[in-house]
Amino acid sequence: GAGVSQSPSNKVTEKGKDVELRCDPISGHTALYWYRQSLGQGLEFLIYFQGNSAPDKSGLPSDRFSAERTGGSVSTLTIQRTQQEDSAVYLCASSSSGVTDTQYFGPGTRLTVL
């Protein structure tokens, strides 16, 4: 079946603009995660959705970042008033609710803020 997809694959924007990044998880996966990965760095957790529970937003770096997940499926990560330090690869992952909750990652969106 299809894996996790993300769009766009690349996004170049100007400082101060808003951007929206989209994630389509694997069908039936109840959990969805957003991460940020800067060049040569590890994964920085941003936000976690699990079923109908309130999302874990503890990793969002500022109030310019927000995310929603509609209908328990597609998720959108929004960054308002982008800054140059927001430049990174934004990765989305989804997992089932089983004991072996492997996270399956999308290819990421490479964001460049000029």
Added chain:
Amino acid sequence: QKEVEQDPGPLSVPEGAIVSLNCTYSNSAFQYFMWYRQYSRKGPELLMYTYSSGNKEDGRFTAQVDKSSKYISLFIRDSQPSDSATYLCAMRSAGNNRKLIWGLGTSLAVNP
């Protein structure tokens, strides 16, 4: 101090070498331990998944967990150039919150 420590490398080995990758952690509540592999410009993919202590083997890969020392390892036997990637450890505690705590990743190059 980070909850999970991992030496970022880079690590460079000749083809055929045995590779040892390691992570240490501080939270004794961690029960599930994973190794992910990430190729350049790709998302990470699960390589090994271990619950609690012990060893797990899959082909050329062996994962070890020593909870008493809060130390996990990934061994790669007969390393191949195709193993060149970044290896990330990840772990979590039991319970409904499935959020993983990640190491920074170790960059590995296997030279032909």
